[in-house]
Amino acid sequence: xxxxxxxxxxxxxxxxxxxxxxxxxxxxxxxxxAAMAGLLVLAVLVVICYGTLPWTLGCYAxxxxxxxLRAPTAAHLMGTDRLGRDLFSRWLLGGAISMGIGxxxxxxxxxxxxxxxxxxxxxxxxxxxxxxxxxxxxxxxxYILLVILLRVALVGRMTGTLAWMGVPHPREVAGIGVLLIGxxxxxxxTMARVIxxxxxxxxxxxxxxxxxxxxxxxxxxxxxxxxxxVVGPIVVYATLTVPAAIxxxxxxxxxxxxxxxxxxxxxxxxxAGVAAINPIHIRWWLIFWPCAGLTVGLLSLNFIGDGLRDAxxxxxx
Amino acid sequence: xxxxxxRRLLLxxxxxxxxxxxxxxxxxxxxxxREAGQANVAQGMxxxxxxxxxxxxxxxxxxxxxxxxxxxxxxxxQYLLWxxxxxxxxxxxxxxxxEPVLKLIEQRLPVTLTINLISMIVIYLVxxxxxxxxxxxxxxxxxxxxxxxxxxxxxxxxxxxxxSLLGFFANPEFFNWxxxxxxxxTNTQSMDFFQYIGxxxxxxxxxxxxxxYAGFAFxxxxxxxxxxxxxxxxxxxxxxxxxxxxxxxxxxxVFRNSxxxxxxxxxxxxxxxxxxxxxxxxxxxxDGMGRxxxxxxxxxxxxxxxxxxxxxxxxxxLSYLAVDICYAMADxxxxxx
Numbered sequence: 001x002x003x004x005x006x007x008x009x010x011x012x013x014x015x016x017x018x019x020x021x022x023x024x025x026x027x028x029x030x031x032x033x034a035a036m037a038g039l040l041v042l043a044v045l046v047v048i049c050y051g052t053l054p055w056t057l058g059c060y061a062x063x064x065x066x067x068x069l070r071a072p073t074a075a076h077l078m079g080t081d082r083l084g085r086d087l088f089s090r091w092l093l094g095g096a097i098s099m100g101i102g103x104x105x106x107x108x109x110x111x112x113x114x115x116x117x118x119x120x121x122x123x124x125x126x127x128x129x130x131x132x133x134x135x136x137x138x139x140x141x142x143y144i145l146l147v148i149l150l151r152v153a154l155v156g157r158m159t160g161t162l163a164w165m166g167v168p169h170p171r172e173v174a175g176i177g178v179l180l181i182g183x184x185x186x187x188x189x190t191m192a193r194v195i196x197x198x199x200x201x202x203x204x205x206x207x208x209x210x211x212x213x214x215x216x217x218x219x220x221x222x223x224x225x226x227x228x229x230v231v232g233p234i235v236v237y238a239t240l241t242v243p244a245a246i247x248x249x250x251x252x253x254x255x256x257x258x259x260x261x262x263x264x265x266x267x268x269x270x271x272a273g274v275a276a277i278n279p280i281h282i283r284w285w286l287i288f289w290p291c292a293g294l295t296v297g298l299l300s301l302n303f304i305g306d307g308l309r310d311a312x313x314x315x316x317x
Numbered sequence: 318x319x320x321x322x323x324r325r326l327l328l329x330x331x332x333x334x335x336x337x338x339x340x341x342x343x344x345x346x347x348x349x350x351r352e353a354g355q356a357n358v359a360q361g362m363x364x365x366x367x368x369x370x371x372x373x374x375x376x377x378x379x380x381x382x383x384x385x386x387x388x389x390x391x392x393x394x395q396y397l398l399w400x401x402x403x404x405x406x407x408x409x410x411x412x413x414x415x416e417p418v419l420k421l422i423e424q425r426l427p428v429t430l431t432i433n434l435i436s437m438i439v440i441y442l443v444x445x446x447x448x449x450x451x452x453x454x455x456x457x458x459x460x461x462x463x464x465x466x467x468x469x470x471x472x473x474x475x476x477x478x479x480x481s482l483l484g485f486f487a488n489p490e491f492f493n494w495x496x497x498x499x500x501x502x503t504n505t506q507s508m509d510f511f512q513y514i515g516x517x518x519x520x521x522x523x524x525x526x527x528x529x530y531a532g533f534a535f536x537x538x539x540x541x542x543x544x545x546x547x548x549x550x551x552x553x554x555x556x557x558x559x560x561x562x563x564x565x566x567x568x569x570x571v572f573r574n575s576x577x578x579x580x581x582x583x584x585x586x587x588x589x590x591x592x593x594x595x596x597x598x599x600x601x602x603x604d605g606m607g608r609x610x611x612x613x614x615x616x617x618x619x620x621x622x623x624x625x626x627x628x629x630x631x632x633x634x635l636s637y638l639a640v641d642i643c644y645a646m647a648d649x650x651x652x653x654x
Contacts, residue, residue, distance in 0.1 A: 034461075034464075034465060034468075133332055133335055133336070134339070136332070136336070136630075136633055136634070136637075137335070137336045137339045137340070137630060139588070139633055144595055144607075144610060144611050144614060145343075145610065145614050145622060145626060146343075148614045148615065149343065149344075149614070243472070247474065247475075250474050250476060251475070251476070251595075251596050254476050254596060254599070255595065255596075255599065255611065267474075270474060270476055270477065271476060274476055274480045277480060277484060282484075287477065287480065291474055291476070291477035294474045294477070295472055295473055295474065295477070298472035298473075298474070299468070299469060299472040302468050302471060302472050302534075303468065306464070306468060306538075
């Protein structure tokens with residue numbers, strides 16, 4: 001950093017010395033053009049995918065065997081698949097489900113990861129050692145193994161339970177639920193490690209010691225003094241978990257372990273498109289649209305996550 | 318140093334025991350696994366009921382589910398027996414293929430290792446200098462452009478990239494540059510050594526391309542961040558102030574300190590070297606470790622699953638040790654004591 005830059009930076013610090021760190025982070029995020037573009041694109045995707053749910057839910061599985069494998073036309077904006085289903089409505093619903101899977105996985109990884117990380121980091125000693133070894137073991141186990149085992153163990157029971165509870169489409173819902181548990185059960189590991197490291201460094205800081213010395217219970221120290229200080233990394237890693245989970249779903253769909261058709265996701269539409277490739281007919285729309293949706297969605301989410309990381313980095317001040 | 322390593326290796330034993338226990342629990346308590354493991358031996362064979370029963374009994378004995386007289390063995394005992402035979406080096410025979418697990422792994426490991434090692438080297442060769450240059454040119458064109466590019470690559474779904482590579486570069490309609498599947502041409506018998514090696518690399522070019530493109534973003538982001546951290550330190554300013562050459566500051570002071578981050582990241586990615594990517598191997602029809610683990614899990618091939626997962630756990634532990642040793646070597650402040 002040159003002297004001139006330093007001077008400018010110092011000046012800026014002085015100029016907004018009275019602004020809260022959150023406001024400053026928001027301002028930094030606003031200046032990040034890639035992140036703002038990502039936010040805009042994501043907002044558009046969310047609105048069109050979720051806004052059309054009432055329509056797409058009604059017709060995503062409607063087959064028309066006279067109209068199979070048509071290239072995009074005005075009637076079918078993205079063409080039709082081999083069962084004559086309209087790809088556009090499937091794409092919209094698939095986007096909604098893919099993004100929902102991403103969000104739900106992020107939520108799972110926040111709950112488990114932050115819980116384990118905070119407990120391990122704050123307790124230290126034996127609790128920490130046991131929890132972190134468990135994390136190591138899960139890292140060491142092949143990911144696919146876990147997902148398949150969970151499917152074997154849970155799909156049947158969950159379908160039964162959901163049917164008993166009167167949930168519509170129990171099998172489809174159970175499939176998505178088990179997939180979520182599978183992806184979520186792996187994605188919290190990184191979160192737990194990161195949060196544990198943060199909490200460990202916070203634990204011995206004077207303000208935490210002061211809180212403890214005042215006789216606050218551990219729960220209160222964690223809730224009032226530790227958690228607010230790790231919100232930054234939590235937000236950043238949660239944001240980055242969303243695209244990772246969407247990608248994981250597409251991988252699993254490719255292996256035939258993802259959400260099962262006819263329920264569409266961008267991932268299983270894409271892998272159906274890959275399967276439909278053959279040297280004689282190139283049905284580009286079957287692979288292009290789902291993959292384009294995946295790419296655009298992942299790109300904007302990654303830009304947002306990256307922008308958040310830069311904006312919430314305290315060393316930037 | 319030696320005593321430090323020995324002590325660390327001894328400390329690994331309880332952790333490893335815990336890992337084997339969890340592994341055993343995960344594999345054994347998953348419903349359907351044991352039964353399926355026994356059943357798929359006899360499937361599809363024209364056997365009498367009697368022979369089938371006998372076969373199943375043999376498999377059950379091999380898996381330590383029942384003892385010699387056919388009495389069921391309790392779970393804790395099963396665990397101990399499994400541990401014992403594993404320690405003795407008997408990893409068992411696959412239920413799916415008529416081969417010992419070790420032999421299966423021996424066949425598949427070299428491929429996965431070659432592809433992953435080369436991919437890793439390519440990623441480091443691009444991402445480390447990239448991250449360094451991005452940090453030096455912070456917020457300038459290179460930083461922005463490189464950041465956007467690597468993140469964009471990271472966002473491309475591997476299925477799309479893989480199938481596009483196949484569709485465009487292994488397709489007579491476009492460019493028929495690379496083979497679409499497998500690791501060897503059909504006429505390997507008539508090749509000499511160099512032709513054989515050449516053919517091998519010709520076959521793994523596209524799989525390597527497919528497993529590298531997404532890796533740049535994470536590593537260069539970390540390198541960039543760590544270098545930016547170090548650039549702001551007082552000792553850098555001191556070095557600059559006393560007139561040390563810019564390139565020397567970068568290499569000796571900044572990069573030397575960022576090396577620690579790199580060591581940690583490399584250590585974390587080491588277990589993945591043997592794991593192999595199921596997706597890449599599936600797209601390019603390569604028989605590697607990833608596919609082995611995948612098919613074994615689908616087929617409930619217990620011995621293979623356990624061995625592959627065990628190798629993964631041991632490797633994870635060993636790479637932690639390697640990280641600590643490298644740390645001690647790279648950073649004089651860390652002592653062995």
